[in-house]
Amino acid sequence: MGGYMYILRCGDGSYYVGSTRDIITRLRQHQAGEGAEYTRRRLPVELVFVQPCESIVQAYWFEKKVQNWSRAKREALINGELHLLPGLSKKTFKRSGSGE
Template identity: 70%
Template structure:
């Protein structure tokens, strides 16, 4: 099993990660031994986590959520999943070929 998770850092920013052992990884982050990003932004709080059956799934979900806007991450954190489609970034308009 593996996990994808979101931390709220001391400066209010979010950190998205994945791991095989969520409790161990949280302890590392809290001790300042986690990612360089969180070491500079302690304290941290776990605000969302999802268990995945495979490590590659957790990693793929991590990469997906890392590319989301703050608003979309907050909708996920608060369980307002119905908002996710409307918060998706719109593709850039292509110039017309006329």
């Protein structure tokens, strides 16, 4: 049985990342305020991305990966701008003090 990784845009503009076996039922639950605590407090919600997966395990793995992404990286995925993902993965560190 397959699964889905999905992203919702919440009423406050934030994103919620989840996984499920039944995307239609899960979306209805979120929209009715019966989903996760996070989305219940941020209604209404809109489905902005869904990725079919071979299994619920794969969907859950993808969910956990995307949950750690920045907003910019999530938006690149939502917008289908996959070519931007590698650049958005690079971390930049500011050096404090000159020390030289």
